[in-house]
Amino acid sequence: xxxxxxxxxxxxxxxxxxxxxxxxxxxxxxxxxxxxxxxxxxxxxxxxxxxxxxxxxxxxxxxxxxxxxxxxxxxxxxxxxxxxxxxxxxxxxxxxxxxxxxxxxxxxxxxxxxxxxxxxxxxxxxxxxxxxxxxxxxxxxxxxxxxxxxxxxxxxxxxxxxxxxxxxxxxxxxxxxxxxxxxxxxxxxxxxxxxxxxxxxxxxxxxxxxxxxxxxxxxxxxxxxxxxxxxxxxxxxxxxxxxxxxxxxxxxxxxxxxxxxxxxxxxxxxxxxxxxxxxxxxxxxxxxxxxxxxxxxxxxxxxxxxxxxxxxxxxxxxxxxxxx
Amino acid sequence: xxxxxxxxxxxxxxxxxxxxxxxxxxxxxxxxxxxxxxxxxxxxxxxxxxxxxxxxxxxxxxxxxxxxxxxxxxxxxxxxxxxxxxxxxxxxxxxxxxxxxxxxxxxxxxxxxxxxxxxxxxxxxxxxxxxxxxxxxxxxxxxxxxxxxxxxxxxxxxxxxxxxxxxxxxxxxxxxxxxxxxxxxxxxxxxxxxxxxxxxxxxxxxxxxxxxxxxxxxxxxxxxxxxxxxxxxxxxxxxxxxxxxxxxxxxxxxxxxxxxxxxxxxxxxxxxxxxxxxxxxxxxxxxxxxxxxxxxxxxxxxxxxxxxxxxxxxxxxxxxxxxx
Numbered sequence: 271x272x273x274x275x276x277x278x279x280x281x282x283x284x285x286x287x288x289x290x291x292x293x294x295x296x297x298x299x300x301x302x303x304x305x306x307x308x309x310x311x312x313x314x315x316x317x318x319x320x321x322x323x324x325x326x327x328x329x330x331x332x333x334x335x336x337x338x339x340x341x342x343x344x345x346x347x348x349x350x351x352x353x354x355x356x357x358x359x360x361x362x363x364x365x366x367x368x369x370x371x372x373x374x375x376x377x378x379x380x381x382x383x384x385x386x387x388x389x390x391x392x393x394x395x396x397x398x399x400x401x402x403x404x405x406x407x408x409x410x411x412x413x414x415x416x417x418x419x420x421x422x423x424x425x426x427x428x429x430x431x432x433x434x435x436x437x438x439x440x441x442x443x444x445x446x447x448x449x450x451x452x453x454x455x456x457x458x459x460x461x462x463x464x465x466x467x468x469x470x471x472x473x474x475x476x477x478x479x480x481x482x483x484x485x486x487x488x489x490x491x492x493x494x495x496x497x498x499x500x501x502x503x504x505x506x507x508x509x510x511x512x513x514x515x516x517x518x519x520x521x522x523x524x525x526x527x528x529x530x531x532x533x534x535x536x537x538x539x540x541x542x543x544x545x546x547x548x549x550x551x552x553x554x555x556x557x558x559x560x561x562x563x564x565x566x567x568x569x570x571x572x573x574x575x576x577x578x579x580x581x582x583x584x585x586x587x588x589x590x591x592x593x594x
Numbered sequence: 595x596x597x598x599x600x601x602x603x604x605x606x607x608x609x610x611x612x613x614x615x616x617x618x619x620x621x622x623x624x625x626x627x628x629x630x631x632x633x634x635x636x637x638x639x640x641x642x643x644x645x646x647x648x649x650x651x652x653x654x655x656x657x658x659x660x661x662x663x664x665x666x667x668x669x670x671x672x673x674x675x676x677x678x679x680x681x682x683x684x685x686x687x688x689x690x691x692x693x694x695x696x697x698x699x700x701x702x703x704x705x706x707x708x709x710x711x712x713x714x715x716x717x718x719x720x721x722x723x724x725x726x727x728x729x730x731x732x733x734x735x736x737x738x739x740x741x742x743x744x745x746x747x748x749x750x751x752x753x754x755x756x757x758x759x760x761x762x763x764x765x766x767x768x769x770x771x772x773x774x775x776x777x778x779x780x781x782x783x784x785x786x787x788x789x790x791x792x793x794x795x796x797x798x799x800x801x802x803x804x805x806x807x808x809x810x811x812x813x814x815x816x817x818x819x820x821x822x823x824x825x826x827x828x829x830x831x832x833x834x835x836x837x838x839x840x841x842x843x844x845x846x847x848x849x850x851x852x853x854x855x856x857x858x859x860x861x862x863x864x865x866x867x868x869x870x871x872x873x874x875x876x877x878x879x880x881x882x883x884x885x886x887x888x889x890x891x892x893x894x895x896x897x898x899x900x901x902x903x904x905x906x907x908x909x910x911x912x913x914x915x916x917x918x
Contacts, residue, residue, distance in 0.1 A: 293615070549871035550871075
């Protein structure tokens with residue numbers, strides 16, 4: 271089971287009245303630092319503060335009326351949680367969200383404020399997949415997985431449909447896209463969309479150093495795991511291993527992956543604040559960090575960069591503000 | 595001499611390939627606080643971080659080739675400076691900027707980084723108008739005034755043209771617009787545009803408490819001055835008195851003005867960070883502050899709110915982040 275461009279187009283038709291067509295931003299100062307022109311897709315401006323709202327709306331809008339009646343369940347460190355919570359409310363269904371004990375407090379609070387029931391678990395000790403499927407079975411809820419769900423991938427792929435339009439609109443000559451990668455739903459969706467509209471464009475995943483399972487898996491050709499799921503500031507994109515559905519897509523369509531340090535990420539967040547006036551969270555700023563500070567980047571005059579989310583606590587943001 | 599809708603349409607034709615069509619954002623949490631639906635026009639995402647780039651591009655693009663050859667001069671606390679500096683560069687001319695000694699350091703640095711020559715003066719002791727016109731005469735530069743310039747007002751009015759489209763696109767039912775006001779270029783431009791496209795919509799100015807010259811002038815029917823130009827955190831919108839060109843437009847078209855406290859402004863900045871992922875500067879957040887916390891607001895189910903700029907120092911932003 272894979273995802274085709276027609277699935278993404280269908281998802282776009284179902285959700286386009288609900289999502290923000292996020293702008294493609296540019297800053298002369300960022301261009302100067304990067305040594306090339308950067309076009310930044312500003313997904314922190316998406317409803318609920320990240321691209322995850324797209325996948326959630328896509329999946330919930332594709333449910334049968336009967337399933338929608340019973341409600342949905344999701345597990346998430348925060349962004350997928352908020353996306354599913356609001357999407358559920360908009361489609362008139364209820365949401366139960368399984369969240370780790372160390373999820374940022376603003377993400378937990380926002381998820382509850384959107385009307386979802388939150389069940390906490392201990393990351394590292396318990397499996398969210400097990401808790402999630404147990405509760406989903408007991409309560410007869412539809413599980414909306416964060417990335418290994420074709421309707422979710424199709425929803426994230428609507429970023430690629432917007433990019434395709436914006437490439438024409440802004441006369442962008444980029445030949446590569448840098449995109450954050452946790453489970454790979456966003457990068458797989460964008461790669462699928464752009465393979466259909468701009469076959470010359472390569473999509474590259476970006477991960478935190480030490481949590482670069484996708485980079486290593488793409489090199490090896492099979493899925494490997496991260497040694498740990500804890501210790502990164504990029505909580506939103508730390509996953510144990512690439513997705514079952516997403517990895518074959520990335521293996522077929524993506525270029526080489528990149529990894530960035532926490533310090534590079536915080537610096538990118540500061541520069542996004544200074545120049546773009548955009549709030550990014552650490553996991554949402556990894557692609558920008560790679561575009562600004564990475565080595566061995568694709569040889570292109572222009573790069574497309576996905577800034578994927580902005581759900582960051584004030585205290586973490588202050589660490590970024592304190593830089594340079 | 596006034597500004598007509600056709601001037602704004604002409605300005606839009608001259609500059610639309612250079613500006614960001616900034617998105618109209620919404621947040622369920624902000625709606626809950628405001629007790630009505632808010633649509634926030636995100637001008638911090640504009641090139642150079644504020645709407646001022648629109649007016650600068652409009653004015654410079656309207657100069658004769660001969661005048662453009664000689665260069666332009668502007669006086670500004672920062673946002674107009676950055677807008678003129680980059681617009682000058684894009685139109686192949688040089689910019690000289692007269693800035694107050696206490697302008698935020700990031701605004702001075704950004705203006706210089708954009709290639710402009712900066713001349714400092716002492717706010718309160720010297721007159722920027724006098725220094726500006728002296729230097730402009732000596733060097734035969736075209737003075738681009740921050741608001742009392744019909745081409746600048748026409749450029750700021752392009753925000754109104756975009757709003758008119760977005761009102762249709764998002765099916766907005768707002769009957770009022772809240773807009774920050776310094777000299778009145780933005781509010782006068784928007785009021786002129788919307789008077790043509792949406793005659794039922796009223797535009798309301800918002801200023802810092804204690805620096806509410808426009809509010810008081812509109813009440814009295816003639817222009818009065820602020821007691822001081824110092825002491826507000828909203829440096830971008832503190833002006834001595836409404837503009838000669840802008841005030842008659844506002845008197846004819848605007849509704850009653852509003853004023854907000856520094857604390858309300860900081861709180862609005864924090865909420866824009868939390869919910870919209872948008873960086874706003876104090877002067878850029880006054881309209882949002884009024885929409886969230888103001889009394890005696892227009893009786894409307896939905897409000898349009900202009901967030902006008904995001905050029906804020908990290909230390910000022912930290913004050914906002916520290917709020918509840």
